[in-house]
Amino acid sequence: MENGEYATWATLFENHCQAYMVHDHLTSAVDTTLSTAEKALWSRLDALVRQWIYSTISTDLLHTILEPKQTAKDAWERLEGLFQDNKHSRAVYVGAGELKKLAGQLSNVGAPVTNQRLVLQLISGLNESYDGIATILQQSNPLPHFYEARSRLILEETRKSKHATAAGTALYSASSSSDQRSDNSSNSGGGRNSSRKNNN
Structure with a gap:
């Protein structure tokens, strides 16, 4: 959905x-x-x-x-x-959903997973780009509820996505401006050469 x-x-x-x-x-x-x-x-x-x-x-x-x-x-x-x-996010949602599903299956066979273990497992599955928020969550006392931790990770993923989009837009704009200056310089040089030929 x-x-x-x-x-x-x-x-x-x-x-x-x-x-x-x-x-x-x-x-x-x-x-x-x-x-x-x-x-x-x-x-x-x-x-x-x-x-x-x-x-x-x-x-x-x-x-x-x-x-x-x-x-x-x-x-x-x-x-x-x-x-x-x-x-704005799918990756954390999918990962958290799979983890929650596994915890439910363990609970059904008499091996319930505590909130602490669930949160720590969620954090341990993150890649190094999430080291900052992972450290903050690990140092929280007490650890946040699983749903709160998931929400904070999703917010972080959203922030990273927005920054990546902004950086890409800035890079494209800079490249376009550079290409335009190069074209203008070429046209200007061609115009000067043509003028010199006509004077000769």
């Missing part, structure tokens, strides 16, 4: 939730003042909205956002944050 597709999906999903009067499950946590029966109803409806989310996104996205004891609001906000962060 790309950013444009996500915007369409999100609009249609919100409309669907509004039609079934469960849109508040995307924006609010359970009200602690509800009675036991009302909380049970809220929990059942929240599970329904979560299932709608899980069943209408790709498997890769599902593995990326899925967490135990997740509410519909949690899933909705993580999905929203993923696409907001991902406007």
Whole structure:
């Protein structure tokens, strides 16, 4: 799902939730003042909205956002944050998604991966161009949550991409200006030679 597709999906999903009067499950946590029966109803409806989310996104996205004891609001906000962060980036998103999928598989066989190990593994998979942000993350005490670390890496990747684009544009402009000066110089020299011949 790309950013444009996500915007369409999100609009249609919100409309669907509004039609079934469960849109508040995307924006609010359970009200602690509800009675036991009302909380049970809220929990059942929240599970329904979560299932709608899980069943209408790709498997890769599902593995990326899925967490135990997740509410519909949690899933909705993580999905929203993923696409907001991902406007200019794909590499970190893909790598983080694969790592999260592997952690989920280990958890399913009784070997859960802690947030600390997940974040450190994410950092260790980075190349040397990310040494700066990797050091900052490693020295954080406590380590940030996996999703926060992923977001900060995506922001760094976006910054690098913008700098690379700006450098390429500047190089092209400088090259074009140099070519233009060279052409002007050649034309000027040709004009002077022609003038001397005519005078002779």
